[in-house]
Amino acid sequence: SILIKITEIMPKCKNADERYKVYDKLFSDASHPYGYCWEEIALELEQNITQQQFNRDLKDMIALFFKGKEFENIFSKKTRGKKAYFTYLDKTQRIDVNSKTFETISKLSHMEGLGIDNIIDDLCETAGVHRSDNSVISYASVKKLDGLDWLLPFYYCILNKQVIEIDFLREFEKEETYTIHPYHLRRYNGRWFLFGWNPEMKHIYNISFERVLDFRIKPEIVYEDAESHGIHFGGENDYYKDVVGVTKFDNEPVRKIYIRFSDKSFHYVKTKPLHPSQKIVKKNEVSIEVSPNYELDSLILSFGKNAEVIGPPEYRDHIKEIVNSLVDTYKD
Known part of the structure; x- marks a missing residue:
């Protein structure tokens, strides 16, 4: 089968989907009404992940499986002493974790040489999939890309048509927050960029991943499709067909x-x-x-x-x- 068996290519819970399964099992455990603390969750995962990664996983779970809901409507977070305990508010709810991400990566991996090699590697690094060490063809690239962890969360926000509020560093110095209707992800010159409609500026805005500090889904804001602004990504009318790279000035003619x-x-x-x-x-x-x-x-x-x-x-x-x-x- 073209579908990779995750258990054969990585340690337990190395990828996000496997971590979601563990979280779901623990959060729905009726025998623990208070839930589980961070140390207990990390022990069950059998791997060293940071508190920051755990918080990001919860945010990603909301984006993937609880569209339109806020954290406080899904999870219970209670403090006992110096420890915080997490559980579902409704312990009867379960999520359906489907490893389509890894199936997609597996299929793409059989198509190397068609201009998608860099994307495959980025997806593999984000999802935790390990490709074979034996390579017949290689290419020069920077293996560590800052901000790559945002690739899958932004991808799912685009698929789910979710408006997001992004905290980022403008010109790597001043912290700013923008509301973005996400449309497109683009890799250029070794960097990933998110493109979307900025309602404050009333035009397309792009943010490089390494400048992103955090983001929040804004279910109360109605998503506006790119087409509603006369914008298309891909095809004959691609928004970026007349530029090299990712920067487009509205007042700069072709x-x-x-x-x-x-x-x-x-x-x-x-x-x-x-x-x-x-x-x-x-x-x-x-x-x-x-x-x-x-x-x-x-x-x-x-x-x-x-x-x-x-x-x-x-x-x-x-x-x-x-x-x-x-x-x-x-x-x-």
Whole structure:
């Protein structure tokens, strides 16, 4: 069977689904009316997980199995002495933990080489699934991604159409809180991003996972589909079809940008286009139709002296200013 047997590939309770089963068993145990304290739960799990992970697991359980309910309507948390005890308010309720996540990962793992290798690894790391150590094909990547724990929770919030309130660090310094109607997850340059409608700003907003501090589901807020704002992810009308990366400026028009490459770099961009709109204009020169952003700047500059922006003049001047500032930086 293509379905991986979880018990054969990981220790007990290594993945989230197995932990949910243990929590569900303990919280519905009628012989313990007060519930179980953290130490007892950790002992039953037979693994060392942090209090933070436990709290996040409870939050994820609410998102997955108790849509529209708050913590206090599902769980009882009582303090006896210095210890907190957890249980279900209704001990007759049970959750149906289905390991579809792992079945999906198993199927995807048979499709490597189709551009989804990084996503498979991220899902495996998040869910606790271990892939084989014997690899025929490999690729260079940063194995530890900050914020990766948010991948599955955000994924399920999108599937369940749940509005969320996110605490995050803006520019990694100032803490802010935004309400987001989540629509899409995108991986770019080794980082994961959540995209959604920001009702305060009235436009699409993206947040990188490593900046997220916490989030809460807001069942009292009616979810607004992307289509209701005339936005589509994927297909011919993909919201990001005219940009490189994840940054889109509403006031930045799409332009045809011409770039000249050295012989060596030209062969590289012929086989690995800068953007789906790329066309070969003539030998060593290509054009792309995009809305300029930070990611495009970085991509072009990554070629160093082997790439030169030919036009339009305003974008050529923009890149020239960046290069001149670099020269000033390295002056003795």
